[in-house]
Amino acid sequence: MSQIWLRCDLRSPHFGTPTPDLCRIAIEQAVWADKNGFDAVQLPEHHGSPDGYNPSPFLLAAAIAARTSRIRLHPSAVLLPLHDPIRVAEDTCVLDNISGGRVDLTIGLGYVPSEFAMFGVSLRDRATLAEAKLVALRKALAGDRFEFEGRKVYVSPRPLQQPSPPIYIGGGVVAAARRAAIYGDGFLPSMIDDTMRDAYVSACHALGKNPGPIIDVVTGPQFIFVTEDPDEAWERIAPHALYETNAYGKWAIETGTTMPFAKAVDLDALKALGIYRVVTPEECVRLGQSLQASNSVMIFNPMIAGLPETMSWSSLELFASKVLPKLRNENTQLNCD
DSSP states (O other): OOOEEEEOOOOOOTTSOOHHHHHHHHHHHHHHHHHTTOOEEEEOOOOSOTTOOOSOHHHHHHHHHTTOSSSEEEETTEEGGGSOHHHHHHHHHHHHHHHTSOBOEEEEOOOOHHHHHHHTOOGGGHHHHHHHHHHHHHHHHTTOOEEETTEEEOOOSOOSSSSOOOEEEEESSHHHHHHHHHHOSEEEESSOOHHHHHHHHHHHHHTTOOOOOBOBOSSSOSEEEEOSOHHHHHHHHHHHHHHHHHHHHHHHHHHTOOOSOOOOSSHHHHHHHSSEEEEOHHHHHHHHHHHHHTTBOEEEOTTGGGOOHHHHHHHHHHIIIIIHHHHHHHHHHHHHO
């Protein structure tokens, strides 16, 4: 069975669920996902967004870690050019200890100009900054004593995972694939094709190292909703999905960034994007089978742009009762053959 991830970003426009409720629901749904065999909680990061997009993935991850026992916690992507890498290393180490060694970390460069302005960081210098800070982050997580920008550094406590929690590098261009080979334990691309895969694998081989995992979070849908009545559900989901894709689409247009999201004007345009799937349980089984065949992650973002709580739970519960058993049964049969 392909990996199944829960995504929590706390984003909600004025017509959506308020932030205090979103925080509570995110933790409760992560607990539910932990009990129902989901593989990871993905916790993205953005700053200064008027819709409350979560700027502190480590804080939310720690709250989830305290209530769960097996699900992986994946701040993704941490926008390293905006942060002190020593502070990121300390937060990662503490989170890894709180969670019992369940942290995965994806590092991204960031792309939204207002965020860089807010932190007083040059957008033009983001690649150079990220690479220098990745070196420092890796040394700090490994327990090295070293100097960074004239400062003597030693990070304690040590992470539970040794020598460090896995670090993935994000991005949607060939340079990101090469950066992942140099600095990462794996690659989490925001755009994937044979060129990107080959660039990563070739760069790893050139360095004399085995390629790490390539986590495909973009081939499949970015939102899956399970319902017995897709037409009715689409009508209720559409304002939230339109808000999300247009918000991301605006950022993409402004910055020339490659991502699955794009601007959409109405429900038909939203459906045509293909990244939002509102499906019956039977359709979801087939979708899960296709994602398994392509080795893609199955992503659930149940509180997308502040979707009503009861509606989000209805999809998760239907998935657990009518879809998961069939996917698991099929996976068991495949493993026995």
